[in-house]
Amino acid sequence: MSVAIITGSAGLIGSEATKFFAAEGFDVVGVDNDMRxxxxxxxxSTQWNRQRLQAQLGDRYKHEEIDIRDEDAVASLFERYQNDIALVLHTAAQPSHDWAARDPKTDFGVNANGTLNLLEATRQHAPEAVFIFTSTNKVYGDAPNRLPLVEQTTRWEINASHEYVDGIPEDFSIDQSMHSLFGASKVAADVLVQEYGRYFDMRTACFRGGCLTGPSHSGTQLHGFLAYLMKCTVTGTPYTVFGYNGKQVRDNIHSADLISAFYAFFQNPKSAAVYNIGGGRYSNCSMIEAIGLCEQITGRPMDWSYSESNRAGDHIWWISSLARFRADYPDWKLKYDVPEILQEIYDANVERWVEATVV
Ligand SMILES: NC(=O)c1ccc[n+]([C@@H]2O[C@H](COP(=O)([O-])OP(=O)(O)OC[C@H]3O[C@@H](n4cnc5c(N)ncnc54)[C@H](O)[C@@H]3O)[C@@H](O)[C@H]2O)c1
Structure with a gap:
């Protein structure tokens, strides 16, 4: 028996990974308490997604309503499967930097202590398992805002002659910048994951994501930008763009492309690996470019307004350098760009959103 323990299994990345690894023949044990x-x-809520997984996957999927902050519950789950556990994919999180400031202790408890509980349970009961952690580009804080950026018609861009023109690499400083409390709790988790790799010689990886997206995102104002933008356009919900003239740039990676990167790592793992992962130069957009695309796809104007004040610690321009991951896994390729991602989000959700508006 090959078991994959996937935390946050009803969330965007967790649910897509659950389907993927179940199809690869793993018995997937999903941990999610719908804390979203x-x-x-x-x-x-990600309850709808959990039910969908249970209906689609039957015996291949076992759901555990465990809170990852509950050390004893996490330990006894790992004790049950022991060395049958081939993979731990840890995606459960408090994922929003704005929300973290409302309740820093809960944020840190879930993101940092929860990660420590999972690392320790892996070390005690399944030390050979591959441990993959979904970190974030917020570990770099707002230091990218100090790069030489140029305002263009629809977006901010890095100076064309700068060494980071193809994206920001992993050796960029994570120190002495504004991270948001979310960024700080993720840094703590990221460094712990590296340390369990280095110190205990476990096979761990931090994937520092740009914007992760896809049709299964339960998009909401504070998290899940492309999915929420599309939902607002479809349902006529007003949307506010915060700061930077709406030209802030994000790279966006489809969940399928991210999961194929996880799988490449699982098949040929390393110790204490750190990768920036996102859409890179292939898949990125500014806020106003994304709004234009949503309007084009839905055929209706979006009701949006602009607020001068940017979100604290928000990036003006972020594009991930994919060079390190590509050097280690040369067969991996991105398949989706932003227009394709938005079209798929639209196709997969339009009926559900319209129904919910009518009711
Ligand atoms: N979506 C993005 O743009 C993005 C960008 C960079 C990094 N990340 C990281 O990737 C990971 C996955 O993101 P996502 O977009 O799939 O998030 P998501 O919110 O869709 O999924 C996370 C899931 O974890 C569950 N969860 C939260 N706290 C829990 C707890 N204490 N115990 C058990 N389950 C819990 C939630 O109910 C949710 O279903 C997160 O670690 C996030 O920080 C996401």
Whole structure:
């Protein structure tokens, strides 16, 4: 038996990974307590996705309603499967930097202590398992805002002659910048994951994501930008763009492309690996470019307004350098760009969103 323990299994990345690894023949044990609904309200609940997984995957999927902060529950789950555990994919999190400031202790408890519980349970019961952690580009804080950026018609861009023109690499400083409390709790987790790799010689990886996206995102105002933008356009919900003239740039990676990167790592793992991962130069957009695309796809104008003040610690321009990951895994390729991602989000959700508006 090959078991994959996937935390946050009803969330965007966790649910797509659950389907992927079940199809690869793993017995997937999913850990998710729907805390996303506690963070962001009922509209962001991932319960619908959990039910869908249970219906689609049957015996291949076992759901555990465990809170990753519960050390004893996590330990006894790992004790049950021991060395059958081939993979731990840790995606459960408090994922929003704005939300973290409302309740820093809960944020740190979930993101940092929860990660420590999982690392320790892996070390005690399944030390040979591959441990993959979904970190974030927020570990670099707002230091990218100090790069030489140029305002163009629809976006901010890095000076064309700068060494980071193809994206920001992993050796960029994570120190002495504004991270948001979310960024700080993720840094703690990221460094712990590296340390368990280095110190205990475990096979761990931190994937520092740009914007992760896809049709299964339960998009909400504080998290899940492309999915929420599309939802607002479809349902006529007003949307506010915060700061930077709406020209802030994000790179966006489809969940399928991210999971194929996880799989490449799983098949040929390393110790204490750190990778920036995102859409890179291939898949990125500014806010106003994304709004234009949503309007084009839905055929309706979006009701959006602009607020001068940017979110604290928000990036003006972020594009991930994919060079390190590509050097280690040369067969991996991105398949989706932003227009394709938005079209798929639209196709997969339009009926559900319209129905919910009518009711
Ligand atoms: N989505 C992005 O743009 C993005 C960008 C960079 C990094 N990340 C990271 O990637 C990971 C996955 O992101 P996502 O977009 O799939 O998030 P998501 O919110 O869709 O999924 C996370 C899941 O974890 C569950 N969860 C939260 N706290 C829990 C707890 N204490 N115990 C058990 N389950 C819990 C939630 O209910 C949710 O279903 C997160 O670690 C996030 O920080 C996301």
């Amino acid at each position: 609904a506690r963070f962001f309200g009922a509209e962001a």
